[in-house]
Amino acid sequence: MKFELKGKDSQSKARAGKITTDHGVIETPIFMPVGTVASVKGVHQRELKEDINPDIILGNTYHLYLRPKTDILEKAGGLHKFMNWDRNILTDSGGYQVYSLSGTRKIVEEGVKFKSHIDGSYHFFSPENVMDIQRTIGADIIMAFDECTPYPCDYTYAKRSMHMTHRWLDRCIDRIKNTGPRYDYQQALFPIVQGSTYKDLRIQSAEYIANAGAQGNAIGGLSVGEPAEEMYAMTDVVCNILPEDKPRYLMGVGTPINILENIALGVDMFDCVMPTRNARNGMLFTAQGTINIKNKKWEDDFSPLDEMGITFVDTHYTKAYLRHLFAANEFLGKQIATIHNLGFYLWLVREARKHILAGDFYQWKNMMVKQMDNRL
Known part of the structure; x- marks a missing residue:
C-alpha cells in the first residue's frame, strides 16, 4: 500500500491524499460504505458501483467469521470474489463487536471468549487468530485486534485496556510478519489508538501506535456515546501525533457534520452504518439538512430528494414518491433512501477533497455544517 499527500487546507489540518493498493486507488478523504456481512445492506453491487461509486467498502471480521465462515470464503477465493467486488475492502477486527457483546463475553490477556449472536455457540478471538481470519477474508486493509472501551x-480501566491493546498489537504484528497473504495481492495492517476520552492516555497510545511503523493508523473507541466535543478533542490530540505521511482512519464516525469536522482535524478515512440504517427508517441526509420522508408535509412535494440534485436518486425520484413508498411499506423505498444517503456521503467527502485542493475548505466546511444542521 502506498499513500501520497496531494494537498492541504491553509486554515485547518484537512488533507487530500491518494492511497494505492493492489485493488486500485482510493482518493481521500473517503467514506467507506459498511458491508458488514459481504453486502452493503439493501444495495446491489451494480448500484454500488454505478450510482454510489465508492473506492472502498468495509466488511466485518466478527460477522464474516460466524457466517458464511472462513472455510467458505477461502473456497470462494476470498471476500472480493465471494461478493463480486473488484475494488478495495477494509475489514475491522471484531473488537467493536466484542465490545457490544458486553453481557456474553469474557476478556483475558490471551484474547476474548464470546457467544455467537446467531446460535449461542462459544468462540475465542486472539490477536493471532484474528490476523489469520483476516488473511482468509482477504481484505486490502486489515485492522489490529483491540479492546474498545465503553x-x-x-x-x-481505560489505562489497563489501552496497554492490553498495545500488547495485542505487538502480537498482531508478529503474526502478520510470520504469515503471508492467502491470495495474489498484499494486505496492509492498521493499528488502533485507544485511551477513551483521557488526553494523557490518547497521547500515550498515539505515540505507541505511531512508533509501530504501520502503513496506516486508526483511531478507535470514539463515537460510542461521548459528546461530539470530546470526540473532536481526542481526534485533534491524536492527529497531532500520528505520522503525516500515513492515512488516518477514524472508526465508526459518523454524521455528515462529524465527518466534516474531523476532516478539518486531519482524518482521511471514515465508516458508519448511519447512512444505511437511518435510510431504512426514512431519514435522508441532504445538503440543506435532514428530512424525515415519512412526514405528511412531503406527500405532494415533487421536488428532488436533495434540491441540489447531487445524487443519482435525485434525478429519478421525488420526495412525494419516496414518501408514498414508505407509507405503502414497499422495500423499494428503503432501497432508494439507502442509495441516496450513501451517494450523499460520497458526494460530501469528494466535495471536501475539491475544496481542500482549491484552498477554501475551511470556509466551505463552516457553511455546510450550518446548512446540514437544519431539520427540514
Missing part, C-alpha cells in the same frame, strides 16, 4: 469509562 463510554463513560473510568481512568484505571
Whole structure:
C-alpha cells in the first residue's frame, strides 16, 4: 500500500491524499460504505458501483467469521470474489463487536471468549487468530485486534485496556510478519489508538501506535456515546501525533457534520452504518439538512430528494414518491433512501477533497455544517 499527500487546507489540518493498493486507488478523504456481512445492506453491487461509486467498502471480521465462515470464503477465493467486488475492502477486527457483546463475553490477556449472536455457540478471538481470519477474508486493509472501551469509562480501566491493546498489537504484528497473504495481492495492517476520552492516555497510545511503523493508523473507541466535543478533542490530540505521511482512519464516525469536522482535524478515512440504517427508517441526509420522508408535509412535494440534485436518486425520484413508498411499506423505498444517503456521503467527502485542493475548505466546511444542521 502506498499513500501520497496531494494537498492541504491553509486554515485547518484537512488533507487530500491518494492511497494505492493492489485493488486500485482510493482518493481521500473517503467514506467507506459498511458491508458488514459481504453486502452493503439493501444495495446491489451494480448500484454500488454505478450510482454510489465508492473506492472502498468495509466488511466485518466478527460477522464474516460466524457466517458464511472462513472455510467458505477461502473456497470462494476470498471476500472480493465471494461478493463480486473488484475494488478495495477494509475489514475491522471484531473488537467493536466484542465490545457490544458486553453481557456474553469474557476478556483475558490471551484474547476474548464470546457467544455467537446467531446460535449461542462459544468462540475465542486472539490477536493471532484474528490476523489469520483476516488473511482468509482477504481484505486490502486489515485492522489490529483491540479492546474498545465503553463510554463513560473510568481512568484505571481505560489505562489497563489501552496497554492490553498495545500488547495485542505487538502480537498482531508478529503474526502478520510470520504469515503471508492467502491470495495474489498484499494486505496492509492498521493499528488502533485507544485511551477513551483521557488526553494523557490518547497521547500515550498515539505515540505507541505511531512508533509501530504501520502503513496506516486508526483511531478507535470514539463515537460510542461521548459528546461530539470530546470526540473532536481526542481526534485533534491524536492527529497531532500520528505520522503525516500515513492515512488516518477514524472508526465508526459518523454524521455528515462529524465527518466534516474531523476532516478539518486531519482524518482521511471514515465508516458508519448511519447512512444505511437511518435510510431504512426514512431519514435522508441532504445538503440543506435532514428530512424525515415519512412526514405528511412531503406527500405532494415533487421536488428532488436533495434540491441540489447531487445524487443519482435525485434525478429519478421525488420526495412525494419516496414518501408514498414508505407509507405503502414497499422495500423499494428503503432501497432508494439507502442509495441516496450513501451517494450523499460520497458526494460530501469528494466535495471536501475539491475544496481542500482549491484552498477554501475551511470556509466551505463552516457553511455546510450550518446548512446540514437544519431539520427540514
